[in-house]
Amino acid sequence: APGRARAPRTSRSPAPSTRAMPASRPGGQWVPAGLPALPGAGPAAMTRAVPSRRPKRPLEDPPVPSMARRRPMPAQPELPPDVFVGSILNYDQGKGYGFIHCSEVPEGDIYFQRGHLPPEFHNCTKDQLKGQEVEVILHLTPDGKPRADKVRPIGPPVPRSREASPPRLSPAMIKEMTRYLEERGGAMDYGKFSRDFRGVKKAQLEGFFRLVPEEDDGGGRWQITLPDVEPLSPGERPERPERQEKVKAEKQPEPQEDRLLGRFVGLVSLFDPMKGYGFIKSSEVKEGDVYFKRSSLPPDAQELPKPRLLGSEMEFDCWLTAQGKVRAESIELLREADGPKAEPADGQDAPGRLRDGERARGPVRELDSETVEDMRRFLEDKGGAMDYGKFSNAFAGVKKQQLEAHFTLVMEGKEAGGRWQITLPGVQPLTTEEREAQEAVEGRAVEREPRGRPPPQEPSEVMWLVGCVRRWDQKKNFGFLEVEGLDDVFLHRNDLPPDLQAFRGGLQGAQLAFELAVNDEGRLRIKTARALLEPDGRGGWQLRRA
Numbered sequence: 001a002p003g004r005a006r007a008p009r010t011s012r013s014p015a016p017s018t019r020a021m022p023a024s025r026p027g028g029q030w031v032p033a034g035l036p037a038l039p040g041a042g043p044a045a046m047t048r049a050v051p052s053r054r055p056k057r058p059l060e061d062p063p064v065p066s067m068a069r070r071r072p073m074p075a076q077p078e079l080p081p082d083v084f085v086g087s088i089l090n091y092d093q094g095k096g097y098g099f100i101h102c103s104e105v106p107e108g109d110i111y112f113q114r115g116h117l118p119p120e121f122h123n124c125t126k127d128q129l130k131g132q133e134v135e136v137i138l139h140l141t142p143d144g145k146p147r148a149d150k151v152r153p154i155g156p157p158v159p160r161s162r163e164a165s166p167p168r169l170s171p172a173m174i175k176e177m178t179r180y181l182e183e184r185g186g187a188m189d190y191g192k193f194s195r196d197f198r199g200v201k202k203a204q205l206e207g208f209f210r211l212v213p214e215e216d217d218g219g220g221r222w223q224i225t226l227p228d229v230e231p232l233s234p235g236e237r238p239e240r241p242e243r244q245e246k247v248k249a250e251k252q253p254e255p256q257e258d259r260l261l262g263r264f265v266g267l268v269s270l271f272d273p274m275k276g277y278g279f280i281k282s283s284e285v286k287e288g289d290v291y292f293k294r295s296s297l298p299p300d301a302q303e304l305p306k307p308r309l310l311g312s313e314m315e316f317d318c319w320l321t322a323q324g325k326v327r328a329e330s331i332e333l334l335r336e337a338d339g340p341k342a343e344p345a346d347g348q349d350a351p352g353r354l355r356d357g358e359r360a361r362g363p364v365r366e367l368d369s370e371t372v373e374d375m376r377r378f379l380e381d382k383g384g385a386m387d388y389g390k391f392s393n394a395f396a397g398v399k400k401q402q403l404e405a406h407f408t409l410v411m412e413g414k415e416a417g418g419r420w421q422i423t424l425p426g427v428q429p430l431t432t433e434e435r436e437a438q439e440a441v442e443g444r445a446v447e448r449e450p451r452g453r454p455p456p457q458e459p460s461e462v463m464w465l466v467g468c469v470r471r472w473d474q475k476k477n478f479g480f481l482e483v484e485g486l487d488d489v490f491l492h493r494n495d496l497p498p499d500l501q502a503f504r505g506g507l508q509g510a511q512l513a514f515e516l517a518v519n520d521e522g523r524l525r526i527k528t529a530r531a532l533l534e535p536d537g538r539g540g541w542q543l544r545r546a
Contacts, residue, residue, distance in 0.1 A: 094194060100148065116149070210227060268310055317330045469482075469508055
Protein backbone atom coordinates (compact mmCIF):
# COMPACT_ATOMS: atom_id res chain seq x y z
CA ALA A 1 0.00 0.00 0.00
CA PRO A 2 1.19 3.52 -0.57
CA GLY A 3 2.97 4.95 2.44
CA ARG A 4 3.64 1.52 3.97
CA ALA A 5 7.25 0.47 4.25
CA ARG A 6 8.40 -2.93 3.04
CA ALA A 7 9.06 -5.40 5.81
CA PRO A 8 12.72 -6.23 6.27
CA ARG A 9 13.99 -9.73 5.60
CA THR A 10 14.29 -12.02 8.54
CA SER A 11 16.80 -14.77 9.18
CA ARG A 12 14.06 -17.44 9.17
CA SER A 13 11.54 -17.77 6.38
CA PRO A 14 7.93 -18.56 7.21
CA ALA A 15 6.77 -22.16 6.86
CA PRO A 16 6.03 -22.95 3.19
CA SER A 17 2.57 -24.02 2.13
CA THR A 18 1.77 -27.26 0.16
CA ARG A 19 -0.92 -25.51 -1.76
CA ALA A 20 0.21 -24.89 -5.40
CA MET A 21 -0.02 -21.40 -6.70
CA PRO A 22 -0.49 -20.33 -10.31
CA ALA A 23 2.68 -19.86 -12.31
CA SER A 24 4.08 -16.39 -12.07
CA ARG A 25 6.82 -16.77 -14.67
CA PRO A 26 6.88 -17.76 -18.33
CA GLY A 27 7.39 -21.47 -19.12
CA GLY A 28 4.79 -22.76 -16.70
CA GLN A 29 7.05 -22.59 -13.65
CA TRP A 30 5.15 -22.09 -10.49
CA VAL A 31 6.36 -21.53 -6.95
CA PRO A 32 4.81 -21.95 -3.55
CA ALA A 33 4.21 -18.84 -1.62
CA GLY A 34 7.27 -17.66 0.21
CA LEU A 35 9.85 -19.92 -1.64
CA PRO A 36 12.16 -18.88 -4.48
CA ALA A 37 11.74 -20.52 -7.84
CA LEU A 38 14.06 -23.42 -8.71
CA PRO A 39 15.40 -23.34 -12.26
CA GLY A 40 14.32 -26.30 -14.43
CA ALA A 41 11.86 -27.64 -11.88
CA GLY A 42 8.33 -28.52 -12.78
CA PRO A 43 5.22 -28.54 -10.69
CA ALA A 44 5.81 -32.07 -9.43
CA ALA A 45 9.36 -31.39 -8.38
CA MET A 46 8.30 -28.32 -6.58
CA THR A 47 5.57 -30.21 -4.83
CA ARG A 48 8.09 -32.77 -3.51
CA ALA A 49 10.37 -30.00 -2.36
CA VAL A 50 7.71 -28.60 -0.07
CA PRO A 51 8.17 -29.93 3.48
CA SER A 52 5.43 -31.45 5.53
CA ARG A 53 2.65 -29.17 6.63
CA ARG A 54 3.30 -27.21 9.80
CA PRO A 55 1.06 -24.87 11.71
CA LYS A 56 1.34 -21.40 10.35
CA ARG A 57 3.27 -18.95 12.43
CA PRO A 58 1.78 -15.49 12.38
CA LEU A 59 4.11 -12.85 11.10
CA GLU A 60 4.77 -9.83 13.32
CA ASP A 61 4.09 -6.49 11.79
CA PRO A 62 7.32 -4.66 11.07
CA PRO A 63 7.93 -1.47 13.06
CA VAL A 64 6.58 1.54 11.32
CA PRO A 65 9.32 4.17 11.02
CA SER A 66 8.54 7.69 12.15
CA MET A 67 7.59 10.05 9.35
CA ALA A 68 9.62 12.88 11.00
CA ARG A 69 13.23 12.40 11.99
CA ARG A 70 14.35 13.75 15.38
CA ARG A 71 16.31 16.92 15.06
CA PRO A 72 19.76 16.78 16.65
CA MET A 73 20.04 18.83 19.91
CA PRO A 74 22.50 21.71 19.74
CA ALA A 75 25.70 21.05 21.64
CA GLN A 76 25.63 22.62 25.13
CA PRO A 77 28.86 24.15 26.43
CA GLU A 78 30.11 22.00 29.29
CA LEU A 79 31.54 23.70 32.36
CA PRO A 80 34.77 22.52 33.93
CA PRO A 81 34.20 20.12 36.82
CA ASP A 82 35.18 22.73 39.44
CA VAL A 83 32.84 25.50 38.17
CA PHE A 84 29.36 25.82 39.66
CA VAL A 85 26.40 27.99 38.75
CA GLY A 86 24.43 29.81 41.43
CA SER A 87 22.88 33.15 42.33
CA ILE A 88 24.01 35.84 44.75
CA LEU A 89 21.95 35.45 47.91
CA ASN A 90 23.20 38.45 49.87
CA TYR A 91 25.85 41.16 49.55
CA ASP A 92 27.13 43.84 51.94
CA GLN A 93 28.62 46.71 49.96
CA GLY A 94 30.04 48.42 53.04
CA LYS A 95 31.94 45.35 54.27
CA GLY A 96 32.73 44.06 50.79
CA TYR A 97 31.56 40.46 51.01
CA GLY A 98 28.50 38.31 50.32
CA PHE A 99 27.16 34.80 49.83
CA ILE A 100 26.20 32.74 46.77
CA HIS A 101 23.55 30.03 46.87
CA CYS A 102 24.19 26.95 44.74
CA SER A 103 22.02 23.83 44.98
CA GLU A 104 24.95 21.68 43.81
CA VAL A 105 27.05 22.59 46.86
CA PRO A 106 25.66 20.71 49.89
CA GLU A 107 28.11 22.33 52.31
CA GLY A 108 26.10 25.58 52.36
CA ASP A 109 26.19 29.06 50.86
CA ILE A 110 29.49 30.13 49.25
CA TYR A 111 31.36 33.07 50.79
CA PHE A 112 32.94 35.60 48.38
CA GLN A 113 34.61 38.99 48.58
CA ARG A 114 34.41 42.03 46.34
CA GLY A 115 37.87 41.25 44.96
CA HIS A 116 36.55 37.98 43.47
CA LEU A 117 34.21 39.93 41.14
CA PRO A 118 35.28 41.57 37.86
CA PRO A 119 36.31 45.25 38.20
CA GLU A 120 33.15 46.51 36.50
CA PHE A 121 31.06 44.97 39.30
CA HIS A 122 33.02 46.48 42.24
CA ASN A 123 30.76 49.53 42.55
CA CYS A 124 27.50 47.58 42.36
CA THR A 125 25.12 47.84 45.29
CA LYS A 126 23.29 45.11 47.12
CA ASP A 127 20.12 45.71 45.08
CA GLN A 128 22.06 45.32 41.83
CA LEU A 129 23.87 42.10 42.78
CA LYS A 130 21.18 40.32 44.75
CA GLY A 131 19.76 37.56 42.54
CA GLN A 132 22.55 37.90 39.95
CA GLU A 133 23.36 34.54 38.32
CA VAL A 134 27.07 33.75 38.47
CA GLU A 135 29.63 31.06 37.74
CA VAL A 136 31.93 30.40 40.66
CA ILE A 137 35.14 28.46 41.26
CA LEU A 138 35.43 27.46 44.91
CA HIS A 139 37.38 25.48 47.46
CA LEU A 140 36.62 24.16 50.94
CA THR A 141 38.32 25.61 54.01
CA PRO A 142 39.83 23.28 56.66
CA ASP A 143 36.61 23.51 58.68
CA GLY A 144 34.52 22.45 55.65
CA LYS A 145 33.07 25.80 54.58
CA PRO A 146 32.86 26.70 50.86
CA ARG A 147 34.81 29.80 49.81
CA ALA A 148 34.98 31.33 46.33
CA ASP A 149 38.21 31.72 44.37
CA LYS A 150 36.71 33.50 41.36
CA VAL A 151 33.21 34.74 40.52
CA ARG A 152 32.04 35.53 36.97
CA PRO A 153 28.56 37.06 36.60
CA ILE A 154 26.36 35.77 33.79
CA GLY A 155 24.94 38.86 32.12
CA PRO A 156 24.97 42.55 33.15
CA PRO A 157 24.15 43.65 36.70
CA VAL A 158 20.52 44.11 37.65
CA PRO A 159 19.53 47.81 37.33
CA ARG A 160 18.92 49.55 40.61
CA SER A 161 15.29 50.25 41.40
CA ARG A 162 14.28 53.83 42.10
CA GLU A 163 12.33 52.82 45.21
CA ALA A 164 15.52 51.51 46.87
CA SER A 165 17.49 54.74 46.39
CA PRO A 166 18.30 56.39 49.76
CA PRO A 167 17.28 60.00 50.50
CA ARG A 168 19.58 62.88 49.62
CA LEU A 169 21.84 64.33 52.29
CA SER A 170 21.07 67.76 53.66
CA PRO A 171 23.48 70.64 52.90
CA ALA A 172 24.31 70.90 56.61
CA MET A 173 25.31 67.23 56.73
CA ILE A 174 27.47 67.57 53.58
CA LYS A 175 29.18 70.62 55.07
CA GLU A 176 29.91 68.76 58.30
CA MET A 177 31.33 65.77 56.39
CA THR A 178 33.51 68.07 54.28
CA ARG A 179 34.91 69.76 57.37
CA TYR A 180 35.45 66.34 58.97
CA LEU A 181 37.51 65.17 55.96
CA GLU A 182 39.47 68.43 55.75
CA GLU A 183 40.59 67.99 59.36
CA ARG A 184 41.98 64.56 58.42
CA GLY A 185 43.83 65.62 55.29
CA GLY A 186 40.98 65.09 52.81
CA ALA A 187 41.23 61.27 52.63
CA MET A 188 40.65 58.47 55.12
CA ASP A 189 39.43 54.92 55.54
CA TYR A 190 35.72 54.60 54.75
CA GLY A 191 35.14 52.19 57.64
CA LYS A 192 36.23 54.79 60.19
CA PHE A 193 34.22 57.46 58.37
CA SER A 194 31.05 55.33 58.52
CA ARG A 195 31.49 54.77 62.26
CA ASP A 196 31.31 58.53 62.86
CA PHE A 197 28.44 59.01 60.37
CA ARG A 198 26.27 55.97 61.00
CA GLY A 199 23.45 55.08 58.64
CA VAL A 200 24.92 56.92 55.64
CA LYS A 201 25.02 54.89 52.42
CA LYS A 202 27.63 55.08 49.70
CA ALA A 203 24.96 56.03 47.18
CA GLN A 204 24.29 59.19 49.20
CA LEU A 205 27.97 60.18 49.12
CA GLU A 206 28.78 59.53 45.46
CA GLY A 207 27.72 62.97 44.23
CA PHE A 208 29.80 64.89 46.76
CA PHE A 209 32.85 62.74 47.59
CA ARG A 210 35.06 60.12 45.94
CA LEU A 211 34.78 56.48 46.99
CA VAL A 212 37.83 54.48 45.90
CA PRO A 213 38.29 50.73 46.50
CA GLU A 214 41.76 49.62 47.52
CA GLU A 215 42.60 47.14 44.77
CA ASP A 216 45.66 45.76 46.53
CA ASP A 217 43.60 44.82 49.58
CA GLY A 218 41.68 41.56 49.30
CA GLY A 219 39.55 42.44 52.32
CA GLY A 220 37.45 44.94 50.36
CA ARG A 221 38.55 48.16 52.06
CA TRP A 222 37.43 51.52 50.66
CA GLN A 223 38.62 55.10 51.00
CA ILE A 224 36.60 58.29 50.95
CA THR A 225 38.22 61.50 49.75
CA LEU A 226 37.32 65.04 48.83
CA PRO A 227 36.75 65.49 45.06
CA ASP A 228 40.20 67.04 44.43
CA VAL A 229 42.23 64.86 46.83
CA GLU A 230 44.09 61.70 45.85
CA PRO A 231 43.52 58.56 47.96
CA LEU A 232 46.09 57.46 50.48
CA SER A 233 48.96 55.31 49.26
CA PRO A 234 49.67 51.94 50.91
CA GLY A 235 52.38 53.56 53.02
CA GLU A 236 50.06 56.36 54.17
CA ARG A 237 47.13 54.12 55.08
CA PRO A 238 46.66 53.36 58.77
CA GLU A 239 47.20 49.78 59.83
CA ARG A 240 44.29 47.47 60.43
CA PRO A 241 43.04 47.17 64.05
CA GLU A 242 44.27 43.58 64.39
CA ARG A 243 47.72 44.66 63.17
CA GLN A 244 47.73 47.58 65.59
CA GLU A 245 46.76 45.25 68.42
CA LYS A 246 49.56 42.86 67.47
CA VAL A 247 52.13 45.67 67.37
CA LYS A 248 50.79 47.01 70.64
CA ALA A 249 51.14 43.60 72.24
CA GLU A 250 54.71 43.34 70.96
CA LYS A 251 55.57 46.77 72.34
CA GLN A 252 53.73 46.23 75.62
CA PRO A 253 56.11 46.87 78.52
CA GLU A 254 56.89 44.26 81.07
CA PRO A 255 54.22 43.94 83.76
CA GLN A 256 54.95 45.97 86.86
CA GLU A 257 55.20 44.46 90.31
CA ASP A 258 52.24 44.45 92.66
CA ARG A 259 51.91 47.57 94.78
CA LEU A 260 50.56 47.86 98.32
CA LEU A 261 47.87 50.53 98.55
CA GLY A 262 47.45 50.38 102.32
CA ARG A 263 45.47 48.70 105.06
CA PHE A 264 41.73 49.26 105.00
CA VAL A 265 38.50 48.14 106.65
CA GLY A 266 35.47 46.80 104.80
CA LEU A 267 32.54 44.39 104.82
CA VAL A 268 32.30 41.05 103.03
CA SER A 269 29.80 41.68 100.21
CA LEU A 270 30.08 38.39 98.30
CA PHE A 271 31.41 34.92 98.98
CA ASP A 272 31.19 31.67 96.99
CA PRO A 273 31.88 28.69 99.28
CA MET A 274 32.09 26.26 96.34
CA LYS A 275 34.81 28.21 94.49
CA GLY A 276 36.45 29.51 97.65
CA TYR A 277 36.67 33.23 96.94
CA GLY A 278 34.75 36.43 97.62
CA PHE A 279 34.87 40.22 97.65
CA ILE A 280 35.18 42.89 100.32
CA LYS A 281 33.51 46.27 99.83
CA SER A 282 35.36 49.26 101.26
CA SER A 283 34.56 52.90 100.62
CA GLU A 284 38.25 53.75 100.93
CA VAL A 285 39.27 51.58 97.96
CA LYS A 286 38.38 53.46 94.76
CA GLU A 287 39.45 50.62 92.45
CA GLY A 288 36.31 48.61 93.30
CA ASP A 289 35.52 45.57 95.40
CA VAL A 290 38.58 43.75 96.75
CA TYR A 291 39.07 40.11 95.77
CA PHE A 292 40.11 37.58 98.43
CA LYS A 293 40.54 33.81 98.76
CA ARG A 294 39.35 31.61 101.59
CA SER A 295 42.97 30.75 102.37
CA SER A 296 43.66 34.44 103.08
CA LEU A 297 41.07 34.52 105.88
CA PRO A 298 42.10 33.88 109.48
CA PRO A 299 41.66 30.24 110.59
CA ASP A 300 38.62 31.02 112.74
CA ALA A 301 36.85 32.67 109.78
CA GLN A 302 37.62 30.02 107.14
CA GLU A 303 35.05 27.62 108.62
CA LEU A 304 32.27 30.18 108.95
CA PRO A 305 29.14 29.46 106.88
CA LYS A 306 28.21 31.89 104.15
CA PRO A 307 25.32 33.61 106.05
CA ARG A 308 27.64 34.42 108.96
CA LEU A 309 30.55 35.51 106.76
CA LEU A 310 28.50 37.90 104.63
CA GLY A 311 28.48 41.31 106.28
CA SER A 312 31.43 40.56 108.55
CA GLU A 313 33.84 43.44 109.10
CA MET A 314 37.41 42.75 107.95
CA GLU A 315 40.72 44.59 108.11
CA PHE A 316 43.09 43.77 105.27
CA ASP A 317 46.14 44.77 103.24
CA CYS A 318 45.04 45.92 99.77
CA TRP A 319 47.43 45.08 96.91
CA LEU A 320 47.09 46.49 93.38
CA THR A 321 48.14 43.83 90.85
CA ALA A 322 49.91 44.44 87.55
CA GLN A 323 46.57 43.95 85.77
CA GLY A 324 44.96 46.80 87.73
CA LYS A 325 42.96 44.54 90.08
CA VAL A 326 42.82 44.84 93.86
CA ARG A 327 43.48 41.87 96.12
CA ALA A 328 43.19 41.40 99.88
CA GLU A 329 45.93 39.79 101.98
CA SER A 330 46.62 39.46 105.73
CA ILE A 331 42.91 39.61 106.54
CA GLU A 332 41.78 40.00 110.17
CA LEU A 333 38.23 39.49 111.41
CA LEU A 334 37.08 42.54 113.39
CA ARG A 335 33.39 41.80 113.80
CA GLU A 336 31.41 38.75 112.80
CA ALA A 337 28.03 39.19 111.15
CA ASP A 338 24.92 38.31 113.13
CA GLY A 339 23.56 34.80 112.72
CA PRO A 340 20.27 33.99 110.99
CA LYS A 341 17.07 34.60 112.90
CA ALA A 342 15.09 31.61 114.08
CA GLU A 343 11.92 30.74 112.18
CA PRO A 344 8.61 31.61 113.90
CA ALA A 345 6.76 28.62 115.25
CA ASP A 346 3.49 29.49 113.54
CA GLY A 347 5.16 29.66 110.09
CA GLN A 348 4.01 33.23 109.46
CA ASP A 349 6.32 35.91 108.13
CA ALA A 350 8.21 37.70 110.84
CA PRO A 351 8.91 41.46 110.54
CA GLY A 352 11.75 41.99 108.10
CA ARG A 353 11.78 38.37 106.91
CA LEU A 354 12.89 37.93 103.29
CA ARG A 355 10.65 36.10 100.85
CA ASP A 356 11.22 34.16 97.58
CA GLY A 357 13.57 31.70 99.22
CA GLU A 358 16.10 34.32 100.36
CA ARG A 359 17.42 33.80 103.90
CA ALA A 360 17.70 36.70 106.28
CA ARG A 361 21.23 37.42 107.35
CA GLY A 362 20.35 38.71 110.79
CA PRO A 363 17.53 39.90 112.99
CA VAL A 364 15.74 42.95 111.63
CA ARG A 365 14.31 45.49 114.03
CA GLU A 366 12.62 48.80 113.41
CA LEU A 367 14.81 51.89 113.60
CA ASP A 368 13.93 54.42 116.27
CA SER A 369 12.91 57.92 115.25
CA GLU A 370 16.13 59.54 116.54
CA THR A 371 18.33 57.26 114.41
CA VAL A 372 16.19 57.90 111.33
CA GLU A 373 16.44 61.67 111.92
CA ASP A 374 20.24 61.46 112.27
CA MET A 375 20.44 59.53 108.99
CA ARG A 376 18.22 62.07 107.26
CA ARG A 377 20.41 65.00 108.37
CA PHE A 378 23.52 63.05 107.35
CA LEU A 379 22.13 62.53 103.84
CA GLU A 380 21.04 66.17 103.57
CA ASP A 381 24.61 67.26 104.32
CA LYS A 382 25.78 65.00 101.44
CA GLY A 383 23.29 66.46 98.97
CA GLY A 384 20.56 63.86 99.49
CA ALA A 385 22.40 60.96 97.81
CA MET A 386 25.64 59.10 98.48
CA ASP A 387 27.41 55.76 98.22
CA TYR A 388 25.80 53.13 100.43
CA GLY A 389 29.19 51.74 101.51
CA LYS A 390 30.20 55.06 103.06
CA PHE A 391 26.77 55.40 104.61
CA SER A 392 27.03 51.95 106.22
CA ASN A 393 30.46 52.87 107.62
CA ALA A 394 28.90 55.88 109.32
CA PHE A 395 25.97 53.81 110.66
CA ALA A 396 27.51 50.41 111.33
CA GLY A 397 25.24 47.43 111.86
CA VAL A 398 22.27 48.88 109.97
CA LYS A 399 20.62 46.50 107.48
CA LYS A 400 19.10 47.40 104.14
CA GLN A 401 15.77 45.96 105.27
CA GLN A 402 15.69 48.53 108.07
CA LEU A 403 16.32 51.41 105.65
CA GLU A 404 13.84 50.51 102.91
CA ALA A 405 10.90 52.03 104.83
CA HIS A 406 12.60 55.44 105.19
CA PHE A 407 15.04 55.85 102.26
CA THR A 408 15.56 54.75 98.65
CA LEU A 409 18.21 52.14 97.81
CA VAL A 410 19.34 52.06 94.15
CA MET A 411 21.80 49.59 92.57
CA GLU A 412 24.16 51.25 90.08
CA GLY A 413 24.38 48.21 87.78
CA LYS A 414 26.52 45.16 87.09
CA GLU A 415 29.22 47.20 85.42
CA ALA A 416 29.72 49.14 88.66
CA GLY A 417 30.68 46.03 90.61
CA GLY A 418 27.35 45.76 92.49
CA ARG A 419 27.59 49.18 94.16
CA TRP A 420 24.52 50.70 95.80
CA GLN A 421 23.42 54.25 96.56
CA ILE A 422 21.11 55.52 99.27
CA THR A 423 19.03 58.63 98.68
CA LEU A 424 16.32 60.63 100.37
CA PRO A 425 12.81 60.02 99.00
CA GLY A 426 12.34 62.04 95.81
CA VAL A 427 16.08 62.63 95.21
CA GLN A 428 17.66 61.20 92.06
CA PRO A 429 20.73 58.97 92.54
CA LEU A 430 24.17 60.26 91.59
CA THR A 431 25.60 59.58 88.17
CA THR A 432 28.92 57.77 87.95
CA GLU A 433 30.75 61.05 87.28
CA GLU A 434 29.07 62.79 90.22
CA ARG A 435 29.82 59.91 92.56
CA GLU A 436 33.49 59.77 91.52
CA ALA A 437 33.79 63.54 91.99
CA GLN A 438 32.25 63.26 95.45
CA GLU A 439 34.63 60.46 96.38
CA ALA A 440 37.60 62.47 95.11
CA VAL A 441 36.68 65.32 97.46
CA GLU A 442 35.70 63.31 100.54
CA GLY A 443 37.64 60.09 100.16
CA ARG A 444 41.07 59.53 101.58
CA ALA A 445 43.38 56.56 101.30
CA VAL A 446 45.87 55.59 103.98
CA GLU A 447 49.24 55.05 102.25
CA ARG A 448 51.69 52.81 104.02
CA GLU A 449 55.16 51.65 103.16
CA PRO A 450 55.45 48.08 101.85
CA ARG A 451 56.38 45.59 104.49
CA GLY A 452 58.95 43.96 102.22
CA ARG A 453 56.96 40.76 101.86
CA PRO A 454 57.06 39.13 98.42
CA PRO A 455 53.99 39.76 96.27
CA PRO A 456 51.54 36.88 95.90
CA GLN A 457 51.77 34.68 92.84
CA GLU A 458 49.72 35.89 89.90
CA PRO A 459 49.06 34.59 86.36
CA SER A 460 51.86 35.61 83.97
CA GLU A 461 53.70 34.43 80.86
CA VAL A 462 55.17 31.50 82.80
CA MET A 463 52.30 30.97 85.27
CA TRP A 464 49.33 29.72 83.23
CA LEU A 465 45.78 28.92 84.26
CA VAL A 466 43.54 25.96 83.45
CA GLY A 467 39.90 26.46 82.53
CA CYS A 468 36.96 24.55 81.10
CA VAL A 469 34.95 25.63 78.04
CA ARG A 470 31.58 26.30 79.64
CA ARG A 471 29.78 27.62 76.55
CA TRP A 472 30.81 27.39 72.89
CA ASP A 473 28.89 28.75 69.88
CA GLN A 474 29.94 26.70 66.84
CA LYS A 475 28.39 29.17 64.37
CA LYS A 476 29.81 32.36 65.90
CA ASN A 477 33.16 30.73 66.79
CA PHE A 478 33.42 32.02 70.34
CA GLY A 479 32.65 30.94 73.87
CA PHE A 480 33.63 31.36 77.52
CA LEU A 481 36.06 29.59 79.83
CA GLU A 482 35.10 28.86 83.41
CA VAL A 483 38.12 29.39 85.67
CA GLU A 484 38.20 28.93 89.42
CA GLY A 485 38.82 32.24 91.16
CA LEU A 486 38.03 34.41 88.11
CA ASP A 487 35.08 35.64 86.13
CA ASP A 488 34.32 33.85 82.87
CA VAL A 489 37.06 34.49 80.30
CA PHE A 490 36.14 35.25 76.68
CA LEU A 491 37.50 32.72 74.15
CA HIS A 492 37.59 33.20 70.35
CA ARG A 493 38.56 30.62 67.75
CA ASN A 494 41.51 32.82 66.72
CA ASP A 495 42.91 32.43 70.25
CA LEU A 496 43.24 28.67 69.72
CA PRO A 497 46.29 26.99 68.14
CA PRO A 498 45.94 26.16 64.40
CA ASP A 499 45.48 22.42 65.04
CA LEU A 500 42.58 23.14 67.37
CA GLN A 501 41.00 25.73 65.05
CA ALA A 502 40.47 22.99 62.43
CA PHE A 503 39.06 20.59 65.04
CA ARG A 504 35.66 19.34 63.84
CA GLY A 505 34.48 18.03 67.21
CA GLY A 506 32.76 20.14 69.82
CA LEU A 507 34.76 22.14 72.36
CA GLN A 508 32.07 22.07 75.04
CA GLY A 509 33.64 20.85 78.28
CA ALA A 510 37.23 20.77 76.93
CA GLN A 511 39.99 21.85 79.31
CA LEU A 512 42.53 24.42 78.10
CA ALA A 513 45.70 25.85 79.59
CA PHE A 514 46.04 29.54 78.75
CA GLU A 515 47.94 32.74 79.40
CA LEU A 516 45.68 35.40 80.87
CA ALA A 517 45.59 38.99 79.59
CA VAL A 518 43.41 42.08 79.97
CA ASN A 519 42.09 44.06 77.00
CA ASP A 520 41.83 47.85 76.74
CA GLU A 521 38.36 47.78 78.32
CA GLY A 522 39.65 45.99 81.42
CA ARG A 523 38.03 42.65 80.58
CA LEU A 524 39.74 39.31 80.80
CA ARG A 525 40.83 37.67 77.58
CA ILE A 526 43.08 34.82 76.43
CA LYS A 527 46.48 35.67 74.99
CA THR A 528 47.65 32.11 74.23
CA ALA A 529 45.85 28.80 74.70
CA ARG A 530 46.89 25.15 74.54
CA ALA A 531 44.72 22.04 74.58
CA LEU A 532 45.11 19.32 77.22
CA LEU A 533 45.02 15.67 76.12
CA GLU A 534 44.34 12.34 77.79
CA PRO A 535 44.43 8.70 76.57
CA ASP A 536 41.27 7.59 74.78
CA GLY A 537 41.60 3.93 75.88
CA ARG A 538 42.26 2.68 72.33
CA GLY A 539 45.93 3.57 72.06
CA GLY A 540 45.28 7.15 70.94
CA TRP A 541 44.65 10.55 72.46
CA GLN A 542 41.61 12.77 72.95
CA LEU A 543 40.78 16.17 74.44
CA ARG A 544 40.62 16.16 78.20
CA ARG A 545 37.18 17.24 79.32
CA ALA A 546 35.78 18.17 82.68
